[in-house]
Amino acid sequence: MIEKDKGRLEVLARIEEYEKKGWWSKDVEEDPPTIPLTPDKVDYLNKKLKNKIATLFVNIVAIHFIKKLVKTGQMIIKDIKGIENYEAIKDSGAVLTCNHFNPFDNFAIHYALFPYLYYKNGRALYKVIREGNYTNFPGLYGFFFRHCNTLPLSANFSTMKNFMAAMKVLLERGEKVLVYAEQGMWWNYRKPRPLTVGAFKFSVESNVPVLPIFITMNDSDKIGGDGFPIQEYTLHFLPAIYPDPNKSAKENMEMLRDKNYAAWKEVYETTYGIPLSYSCENSENN
Template identity: 55%
Template sequence: MDLNNVAPDRREVLEKIALYERQRRFDEDVENDPPAPVLLPDRVDYLNKKLKSRIATGISNFIADHYFTRLIKKDVLIIDGVEGKENLAALKGGAMITCNHFSPFDNYVIYKSIEKELPKGKLYKVIREGNYTNFPGLYGFFFKHCNTLPLSSNPRTMINFLSAVNVLLTRGETVLLYPEQAMWWNYRKPRPLKLGAFKMACRAGVPVVPMFITMRDDERLDGSGYPVQRHTLHVLDPIYPDKTLSERAAAERMKETNYHLWVEKYEEVYKIPLDYGEQEERSE
């Protein structure tokens, strides 16, 4: 499409995505976010042990559900359908969901598509540190309180994070983590994956349920001049940890299987082979 018709800030992001793809910098952020405060251990209640945390979560989830339901009714956020719902049976007993990450709203595409199948009715979402500590307004409120699990650059906070994820998974909850790491706006291709989600699943002894969201352009344009995206959620075959392998080896195998399933679904839906283009050396 002609990027000249896209708002300058979004055009800059799309151009950066194209550059990072050529340079194979798949896990790097492309948004121009300001530096974020470090999330310290006493600033997050991962397991909602405090009454005020539970109240804030209830209020936030109520508001978010009404907010995003309204976006769906207005065709601002479009979910065309869900494929592979039979694979959601693997969520019983705890599971890690993985999905491609291309929008601040993609977690809600997942939640709205599978909410009736969530064994405990909740979807816990791993988010980046800056979204928790530095995001303003209504979305900042959602990022803080809608069953989110923020990462942190503080080692002690990360110990608490890993412990909380393990508690949630082993007690039968569902956790969403984006193993591509960075959000690339409206990027349709699957990117190479990080190991963390799979190590956490192995440690808790739960499956990974890989999901892949495909998109197609609507006739209408969004506020930035880019086509509104129509989403289809594909729930792929669950991946179970191999208990005969070490944790790392089992996680590596799960990661490779996940990526293969994503590539397979991408090529099936878009009817083109996955191609990142000619590689370009990174300029210093």
């Protein structure tokens, strides 16, 4: 019998603590201090030829890597529901939101969208990531992080100005951008967490829909190297939510956030057959 990984047990204990305290967007992983990202270190739109070539190479490798994960049972896709909701907006720029519970949960979304991306129409799935994930990793791992259509956030004002400009270009040309509106990753956490309103700013500013995705999971009969059951994922693609032209930007951001959360909540309660509740007594969503 494989002993449960001590680090994962500590993370689960922090998740329990943070839920009680309502620290919804706080990261439970012990990541190293972030190296600041300056404007000269990121080419958001791949304007440089060397970055275009690197991105093409990394995407080809990533496709094979994701398919291998599924083939070997290291990532289990049990079902994909509601893909017609993606098809309804496949020709439009869109902000995709998903619950964040695993470093590779975006791989599951990639797998579901392979028929619509890359060689099919030249599109890619862009991902908004934290600054440290872009700057902290050296070597080959860092190379892949930096060239897999990632859009790093930054504490640097000039870098964020470039980020926002690039986001607008991507959405208006029809790209799909995955945003983790919960922010911090909570490992194998099954509940939807209250969402940050800023994630919906991209949708409002570019007047594109938000497509909520919620991944539910159940234990498989396979035990991973960390001593915990490998999860079986069911991906739920939900109906797109559109900004209201009669509302202000602030009102739209709040409306999109609330509708996104409500859609996730309904999937959670329907799938698991229990009402959504938190141990946090002062949660406004409790």
